[in-house]
Amino acid sequence: MNTLGFITGSNGFLAQNVIKVLEKYCKKIYLIDLAYNEDEVEEGILHKKKLDITSEKNVDTFFQNIDFQSFDKSILVNMAAIDHKVTKHGADFKWNIEESNVEKLRKSIEVSLIGTFIISKYFCTKSVKDNIESNILNFASDLSVLISNDSVYGENNHKPIDYSISKHGLIGLTKYFAVYYAKNNIRVNSISPSGIENDQNEDFVEKYSMLAPIGRMITSEEIEGAVEFLVTDKSSFITGQNIILDGGKSLW
Numbered sequence: 184m185n186t187l188g189f190i191t192g193s194n195g196f197l198a199q200n201v202i203k204v205l206e207k208y209c210k211k212i213y214l215i216d217l218a219y220n221e222d223e224v225e226e227g228i229l230h231k232k233k234l235d236i237t238s239e240k241n242v243d244t245f246f247q248n249i250d251f252q253s254f255d256k257s258i259l260v261n262m263a264a265i266d267h268k269v270t271k272h273g274a275d276f277k278w279n280i281e282e283s284n285v286e287k288l289r290k291s292i293e294v295s296l297i298g299t300f301i302i303s304k305y306f307c308t309k310s311v312k313d314n315i316e317s318n319i320l321n322f323a324s325d326l327s328v329l330i331s332n333d334s335v336y337g338e339n340n341h342k343p344i345d346y347s348i349s350k351h352g353l354i355g356l357t358k359y360f361a362v363y364y365a366k367n368n369i370r371v372n373s374i375s376p377s378g379i380e381n382d383q384n385e386d387f388v389e390k391y392s393m394l395a396p397i398g399r400m401i402t403s404e405e406i407e408g409a410v411e412f413l414v415t416d417k418s419s420f421i422t423g424q425n426i427i428l429d430g431g432k433s434l435w
Contacts (some may be wrong), residue, residue, distance in 0.1 A: 361423030399429030
């Protein structure tokens with residue numbers, strides 16, 4: 184298919200699964216992440232680009248140099264975020280409200296919400312200008328509709344609030360853009376997976392698995408079907424929606 188793709192936060196864990204999906208449909212895919220080198224690197228249809236999505240000037244310049252008119256459709260998948268991990272050694276954070284650092288909160292919101300707004304703004308502006316059918320998929324989380332069950336993180340530890348605020352806000356952003364750009368043939372949806380199995384310690388996996396009726400964590404491969412559904416014409420009449428992949432966790 185003659186489709187142009189963009190993925191922010193493309194150096195992250197789940198990005199490889201999203202790339203795998205987009206490679207089926209895209210002629211060219213821009214992989215956007217601050218982890219890359221300054222020079223753009225081409226690997227077949229993949230173009231790795233170091234770009235600070237919180238810089239409106241840099242994002243504007245980036246899209247000015249992209250040729251949308253050579254394509255029939257375009258897709259933007261927003262995955263950029265500051266997350267807090269659990270590894271085989273346990274949680275990499277120790278957090279509570281009383282001793283929280285507001286600067287870390289600002290930074291997280293700047294990346295996850297403001298950065299997503301900025302790149303979506305210029306992606307949509309370019310799509311409208313060049314009259315291209317487009318599609319945005321925002322990666323949220325089950326914590327966009329729930330508050331974390333902190334019992335899985337150890338005694339007196341809590342998932343940092345910036346993640347919850349950012350993901351809740353991302354759903355609002357999704358709905359706003361969906362309504363605003365519906366007349367321009369641009370669909371905007373979000374996907375909200377729960378905790379993804381990724382070499383966490385056994386105690387965490389066991390506790391987290393008990394939070395969902397299905398009795399386990401989701402695997403990275405299991406997001407691919409939902410991504411493919413939402414970025415293709417299989418979901419052509421769906422916009423402004425948040426698809427939750429949580430094994431029934433949000434039902435309890």
